[in-house]
Amino acid sequence: MNLEYIIALAEAKTNFKTDTVKLCELYVLDGIPYTSAEEFEKELEPFNRADIRLATIADLSNSEIYCRICDYVLLVGTAKNQSTKYKAMQLHLFRTNLNENLPELIITDYNCEKCQQLVVDGIPVEPFKARELVNELRPKDIQFIVSYQSANPEIYGRNAVNGLTEIFLK
Structure with missing residues (x-):
């Protein structure tokens, strides 16, 4: 797995193009920052594509984190540490x-x-089936859950522009 795959995944899930913004040379994997693409890719080696549960681009202007040289950072998460x-x-x-x-x-x-x-x-999942499913679902049935503010509707369906929630069941 490489950085290009992760960026493409994040772009699809956020409906955002990284070539139009100043993306940091800072990559965060499971909350741990890496300052080079090589170091980040080395840390990704033990994981396969199915392990990547979160891939998003964070807008630093909307956070308490400040960076003088860039506005956005790539965040990647695996299913390792999510509480009930x-x-x-x-x-x-x-x-x-x-x-x-x-x-x-x-x-x-x-x-x-x-x-x-x-x-x-x-x-x-279409909205009515999604409502039925989430009303019956319990946190203990979930391996990993992640939400995005906006995602590419061409990939995930027309409602993805309103937000996307991905659930991976146990």
């Missing part, structure tokens, strides 16, 4: 989004303008 409390919080946020924005009556091909997209084990 965090899983429950993310599940609750997504559940609330669907329960508040979908009508009770199931309508075929309903266009929910505020619903986020759900992807379970790499497969996009």
